[in-house]
Amino acid sequence: MMATRNAEALAAANKKYEWGFSSDIEQDFAPKGLSEETVRFISAKKNEPEWMLDWRLKAFRLWQTMEAPDWAKLNVPPIDYQDAYYYAEPKAKPKLGSLDEVDPEILRVYEKLGIPIEEQKVLAGVEGERKVAVDAVFDSVSVATTFRKELEAAGVIFRSISEAIREYPDLVRQWLGKVVPMRDNYFATLNCAVFSDGTFVYIPEGVRCPMELSTYFRINAENTGQFERTLIVADKGAYVSYLEGCTAPMRDENQLHAAVVELVALDDAEIKYSTVQNWYPGDENGKGGIYNFVTKRALCQGRNSKVSWTQVETGSAITWKYPSCVLNGENSVGEFYSVAVTNGRQQADTGTKMIHNGKGSRSTIVSKGISAGRSDNTYRGLVRVAPGAEGVRNFTQCDSLLLGEQCGAHTVPYIEVRNPSAQIEHEATTSKISDDQMFYAMQRGLDAESAVALIVNGFAKEVLQQLPMEFAVEAQKLLGISLEGSVG
């Protein structure tokens, strides 16, 4: 029995990456390699103001003095930063106002990406559907932004970051690099120097964003590192839900993705940030695959502000990602809900930091790690309570599920408390899918794979139910696909 299932697992691992397609669109490349010239090229390409170029150059000089972090439980092969292109722009038509005008080939790619049905219906002219605004980042350049008008009517600014730098320089300048400082870490500094594009969102005071905002990241050009930069500012009493979803085409070369996401929530504001990440994880021998080294951080600056991170991580060869909350505001709230699935030779080192500086601030961490194949899955987290933060509460739950004997599940939580009124609780469990569970599900008529999918979805449900509807469906599907045949 065991042997058959192992064979099944092997067969599943050998399965080709379902969404590993690539399309040829003419690209405008920056010269290969990384130098001040590259930085100037990117900045010039984007018609950036002088202050932005200076900022980039400062970051680049700083980056040259830094060393890549090595504390994560990851085996990262040396990266040759000179052997990559840092900028690639599709030769898009000028002045794109809506998705209709987009290169048909790009549209075709979107279709394969599975842009939510709502979006397609809206594109087809169906009325009365729930609206989702999509800012599509196609290899580093935002080529189309829909629903801009409706958002503008509400006062919401939803732009690619390069547009925002030109159109709203004061607003961008006020917050860019304030949450993740330039010298924060090696990959964030690199991003500051060479970020290609990304998204800027500003929700004005008292506005509830009329639709969910979403961005699709996609790495398309061979050897192109992607350096996204996202900045979301929710002014007093504002609310926004932001979705980020990713798939990438299959490549042999390792591709580097070093994004920076900064969120700012002022008094009574709330930001909900959801991610489904399904980049190419490499082939059965771990060859190829994306390196995902992302810095995501939220500043809950105002009273009663709230930031909620939800992530479903199924892709990438190596994930290094710790979406965090700095809870400065009184009674501010931070949440982190994560499902990380690793299979094959994937390595994931992910978790969160909750920095409690504000009185009465609260945080919840729910992390579900699922390891299969020969992969390693690590939860790494920090909960810190500052001396002045009275009445802080934190609850952390880290559950690991191991499928098979060749994988690893690790938990590395740090808890640093400097105020006696804090109540910090941490729980963790490690389990496997028991034979009893499998037997029960299968004697009710499910095949082994559906049974595994059912049990895994149940294991991860606390996180999945935090996702917006269309993401939840996609995420459940992803979990099933990622783990096909991996249990015996």
Added chain:
Amino acid sequence: MSITLPTRRDEAWRWADLDTLSAARTTPRAEIGDAADHFLDLDGPRLVFVDGAFDAARSDPRRVRVQAIAAETAHPLGMHAAGTGWSLDLDASEAETCIQIAHLGSGGESHVPATLTLGRDAVASVVESYAGSGWANRLTRIRLAEGARLMRSVRLVQSAGFVSLREEAEIGQAASLVSIFLGAGGMGSRIDGELVVTGDGGFAEMGGALLTRGEQRQECAVAVRHAALDGSSMQLWRAVAADRSAASLAARVEVARGAQKTDGEQSLRGLLLDRTATVNLKPELEIFADDVKCAHGATVGELDRAAMFYLQSRGLPEGVAKALLTRAFVADAIDRIGEEPVRAAFLADAEAWLAEALA
């Protein structure tokens, strides 16, 4: 001796108090008390080390040998503990209990290695006390053959300075090691441990209580590695921090590939007595086998308000209620000591500390 110390940039040493350690190396010599004060009234071998040197006149080593021992470890502090130390070798089914060792420091640094090798089904128990001042650096290597049992109780009651302990153990089939530590002095400390369960069904336990006040910093950084089937382990640590002190507990359970049916338990809890104190916890799991049970719990906070209210409603003054609950909190860890008189002595040390801290 020139020693390269680790730095706090090193992840495993981020909470370490290396400044106190460095300062302790050069403290001037001071008077040390009577060694007899640190021995319990138990029949068994007694050894006294003064500033790391064996004091034969005040010792009764019996089966324990004092000899040169090499420091075979890569640990950055433990590797310096070479030279004359003590060792106990027991053959199959032999027993040697209530071995008491007093380490007295008058200042400066001292390095003492030790080895404990227990044959099949052998039984031993050791009680160690650290008193005085200066930097006491120790390396203890333990090997337990099939069915051997060792109980270690270690109390750190130096008034000042620093104590760094490095424990390395190999635990054979169905063997059992229990090491309990109490840090109730005024010194800084670092308790490092790596227990490896190499035989099926072995049991490893490392735990204790670290009590800190003033500017003091104490920490443990221990790991239990399961490399065989059916092993079980327990890590139960309690930290109480007062004033501006910091207590840090880092404990890790590692389950190697193939070490199925492992049952690893971890419980780390911190209690803060003042708003300027710090407790750091790091309950870590590293698991490479799927059929295991590893649960850990970690909490930090102040005393349970409901419990406080209950005791006060029964007529206990606030101070007494606080002392009672704090004592119970610490006793969780000390109660793991198997020998009644040793447990009582350790509890008395903890109580003396609490009486002063809560006064």
